[in-house]
Amino acid sequence: MPSKIISNEKIAPEIFKIVLVAPQIAKKHRAGQFIILRVGERGERIPLTVVEKDPQAGTITLIYQVVGKTTMWLSDKKAGEELQDLVGPLGNPTEIENFGNAVAIGGGVGCACVYPIAKALKEAGNHLTIIWGARTKEHLLLEKEIAEISDRLEICTDDGSKGTHGFVSEVLKRMIEQKEKIDYVIAVGPVPMMRAIVELTRGPGIRTVVSLNSIMVDGTGMCGSCRVLVGGERKFACVDGPEFDGHKVDFKNMMTRLRVYKEFEDLAKEKYQEERGR
């Protein structure tokens, strides 16, 4: 059913935060789960992680990056307008335990996905280290929020404008080399980043969870669009995931599958930009 937009604001270059009316989703959502939305009647169905929810107010918050037509269209919607469809919560919630020393790693807009999980890890009693990465300091997300929940915070920027000049993987590498105790890692970000993290933790055998952003249509396990190879087996990111054991994910296949509609995406984006006169 349609969902009313409470607010839709730019919070970083190309990154927006949208608050939507969704009382039932707000009530049922648990960290790690996502929603699927359609902006308009001819729109495609896309998955986005729920970053925050307010069961009292009956709202959910999403943070998204403008990459193609649908996210661009979404960013043009104003407070008071409605989205055509909103459904959720979908996917499995993150398996949260008191692992001991947990490291939550976010890259780019992936940080928005990690935040609710990091919060849940903290609430479960973990010692929480957060490694946050972005292109520049303007691209850093939820800084205030993560400062409040982390026991230790490491910021990285690609251009060195804030924190460590480098990638999140370099910070983790240092931690592993210094034989720091790490019981659990969750990493969400661009596929090359998740791959790098997974390779670092493979040798020391550190439990590592990643969240996959496969292309989806229905989100309830009936089409197989989002299928990934995990430990050589076929899994659906929408119902078996979206989180999986990072050491078992075939990232190469996943990256190939993410590119399947590249030409269509470029065409749709161009067409939309022309229509909007940008």
Add this chain to the structure above:
Amino acid sequence: MGEQEEKKSAKKEKIPRQKMAEQEPKERIKNFQEVPYGFTPEQAMLEASRCLKCKKPKCVDGCPVNINIPEFISLIEQGKFIEAAWKIKEQNALPAICGRVCPQEEQCEKLCVLGKKQKPVSIGYLERFVADYERASGKIQLPKIRPKTGKKVAIVGSGPAGLTAAGELIKLGHDVTIYEALHLPGGVLVYGIPEFRLPKAIVQAEVEYLKALGVKLEVDVVVGKTITVDELFEQGVDAMFIGTGAGLPQFMDIPGEELNGVYSANEFLTRNNLMKAFKFPEYDTPILRGKKVATIGGGNVAMDSARTALRLGAEKSYIVYRRSRAEMPARIDEIEHAEQEGIEFHLLTLPLEIYPNEQGYVKAMKCQRMQLGEPDESGRRRPVPIPGSEFIMDVDIVIVAIGNRPNPLIPQTTPGLQTQKWGGVIADEATGKTSREHIYAGGDIVTGAATVILAMGAGKKAAYAIHKELTGEDLSLSLPKGEDKTR
């Protein structure tokens, strides 16, 4: 046949089984419009006159929803088309749909007495004719609704089983709400069956009819995620019908199935039918348009997929099926339509491996020829490989249409709901009762992938069983006796 009927048969000999006008194959593969145009009123009356009006009609025994076939045919013969539609609707809420997708050749028409000596009466085409006639006339009759019972029933899934159950229960005075996971109602009617076989406007009209009767519909609600079965009961639901269908695609488990360009039939059809990807970029959802498309499978879903691929612009559209034509489960009409449209049938052929090009898209497929051996558990002869018969097929899209299993979401989130090992919810055949109190189930979620009409029959039986639980009144005596029909 008795002497009377023999005499009638001799008279009827002069009238051949009427054919519906259809779009020419060369034209229709370029569009998504319906293939058959339907009978004209004259054709309908002529076809109806072929009916022998048997004293003991066999056709009714073949109908999973117990339509009074001889009666509606007689009304057509008299030119009373609207009355014929209403007669059908006494037993079947969705005649425009059934007339198009029922495998009549396996059901009513198979048992037609006229069919013993000549071709059977075109019961399906006649049903379709009157349903369309009624819809076009605007004279949609709303049946009388009984006084409100104050009982609440939740229907999970708006496919044929759920829509039928809802239609029966609302007439009996209950408060009915349908919960649908997708953003449009209809289930397979809207995501699975293509526009050229079942126009979505017809599905929409049937849903509007139910809403006019008072049925409430909530889309974008995934029962099991957005709300659970137990939470619905806490909110005051008295009984529930689960009709969530067979939405779990089966893959072949051969190398290369994870490549770009390999689709499950569910995905291919959902993108095209539900999301209208054939209209990209007017509609945002993309779909790959292959030049040489191979669809693996021999059922209706495979026919739908191969014919859709053709309409998307494929130069070659193949059906690859491991058994022979006689074993193909698809409707005869659809196999014939596919053949007319130029789809190439590679029968007794089994895919072994799919090969990629450098970009990770499908380039070719290795197949093996088969021969028929002894029958397997389904009763059909088991295909056996012919050694040394491997060959390479040049393809760029592969659609896997080898079957669907029941979607596991509801069983996984409903404690105490027992299922078979393969996932089907265990339900009583006559009533749809499951292992959980107040919960009934029917359609593909129970049987595995089957037909629209069987799902409707199950929805109807469950509706009557629910009504009996809520009020004590037993209407099931009006249902067909004996075992359920051939598929």
